[in-house]
Amino acid sequence: MEKYLLDNPLLEREEEYSAPAAAHGDGSDDASPPDAGGVDSPGEHTPIDDESWLDDQTASFGTSGSFDDDDGDGDYQDIQAATVSLREHLLWQLGLMTLPDRDRVLVRCLVEALDDDGYLTQSLDELVEVMPNELEIAPEELQIALNHLQHFDPTGVGARSAQECLLLQLAARPDDDACTLAQEIVGEHLELLASHDFPKIKKLTGCEDDALRAAHLLICSLNPRPGAAYACPETRYITPDVVVRKIRGQWSVNVNADAFPRLRINSLYAQILSRQRGSGLAGQLQEARWLIKNVQQRFDTILRVAQAIVERQRQFLDHGEVAMRPLVLREIAEALGLHESTISRVTTHKYMATPRGIFELKYFFGSHVSTEAGGACSATAIRALIKQMISAEEPKKPLSDSQISEVLGQQGIVVARRTIAKYREALSIPPVNLRKSI
Structure with a gap:
């Protein structure tokens, strides 16, 4: 769309543009009619009361050493964008330490080698090989630098495996029975814990149920990705194409005005063109008219498809996922007199905002x-x-x-x-x- 606006001087954005009229799931005409000029007021953009569809699950420790919940991203998935990076945070701490210049340089090198989760993914021998030979650095020197780094905040940073990361965090905790048992389990029986083989862990450690339960809870409270809190994940924003609301007991579907491109013909260029026959702008005028008509037809189709979906999925809107009815593309295609491929194209990467959340139109098929x-x-x-x-x-x-x-x-x-x-x-x-x- 932006390319057309840049390439075609006859095409411009309009502050207020006629969006397709609202449609209701029951076919009733509760929406306000268009005015005499045939221009509907833009649809409102109202806040949507999104509901979380994630149930809390007991965290389980996977064989890869990460805690997983229902959506597979662990307890540390929902991370606010950090204002300070992990590297900056660690180098700030390094600046507060009194270290020889050589050790300070080696710690800085290790900081640069960390991944986003705070892990050192290369061995010390591999790091020695990539450093300048004239420095004559021995692995023992890097080990000393790593010991310094592993005492930095966040606890567990600089670990070379999930097991080492957890052990570093346990070592920083007050020493009690639960912590001692947790260290033994993480250090010697992590695979058994990952497979939830609690009877074998009890047999090998000689602990009772209560002690094992306390140690397990302690391990589950640890952060296997200490550096992730300093990451700045890319935020993806979705602008819904249609908005569904319940009005007077009926589900109503409106095109979202924020998603509808407001386009019109530039009046100045159009006047010049009307006085100058044979102008080179004639082709661009035709292209602009075609684009405006195409956008209008596209959103008309999206609205019709969304209306047909809402008519068939009212129970979902009222009661949730357990009330979702079976629906295939062919059913909507036959109801609207369109080709099945058209329905597939219209429902891909097009979104519907409902009181239950924002869903891709394709979500309602299955x-x-x-x-x-x-x-x-x-x-x-x-x-x-x-x-x-x-x-x-x-x-x-x-x-x-x-x-x-x-x-x-x-x-x-x-x-x-x-x-x-x-x-x-x-x-x-x-x-x-x-x-x-x-």
Whole structure:
């Protein structure tokens, strides 16, 4: 769009432009009609009450040494943008220390070698090889510099593995029974902890349930990514194309005026063109008219598709994911008299803002399974039911995939065990053995 505006002098933005009229999920005409000139007022941009769809899950320690929750990014996923980088924070601490110049240079080199999580991913021998030969640096000198670095804040920085990172954090804590046992588990039985093999850990350490539970909670409270708090993740903003609200008991769909390009023909150039026949701008005038018409038709189509989706997914808007009905592209295509590929294109990277959050239009489509009553249940609804059951399960006796399949079968929803496993994995929920607590 910006390219057209730069290349075509006849095309310009307009402060107020007619957006497609509002449509209602029930087909009623509750929206304000356009004025006599045929120009509708731009749709409002109102705050959307987003709801979090993430349930809190008990953190589990994976074999890679990272804590994982339902969405796979761990307890440290939601990090505010830092004003100070990890490198700046560490070099500030280095400036406060009284060290020989040579040691100070080596610590600075190690700081530069850290990754975003605060880990030293290269061995000391590898770092020695890339340093100038004239410095004649020995690995022992780098080890001393690393010892200095590993006493910096955040605790655990400079570790060469997740195991070392956790041990550094435990060493900085007050020495008590739980910390001592946690150090033994992390140092010698981390793989058993990752697989939740608590009976074997108890046998090897000789500890009781209460002691193991306290040590496990302590380990889960540690940060396996100490440098991540200083990262500045790229924020991705989404402007919804349509906004859905409930008006007088009915779901209403409006094009979001902020997403609708406000374009018009430049009046000055148009007047000049009308007086000068054969001007070279004639082709650009035609292009500008075509673009304005194309944008209008595109948003008309988006609005029609969004309306058709809302008409079929009212139960989702009222009750949430468990009420999502099966829907395929062909159903919308046939209802609107459009090609299925058009529906696919319109629903990709186009977003709908609802009281339940902002969703890509493609989110409302999905596969289904048959029910005993002869109906169908959407995959989205089944995933929501699986999530509900697992969040309510007894931690000491979590549900297996077979048991979940049996419970759904009792509700008339026939889903194979392997399908349950596929949906569970899509939700980033660990298998039953990794969900079992002490």
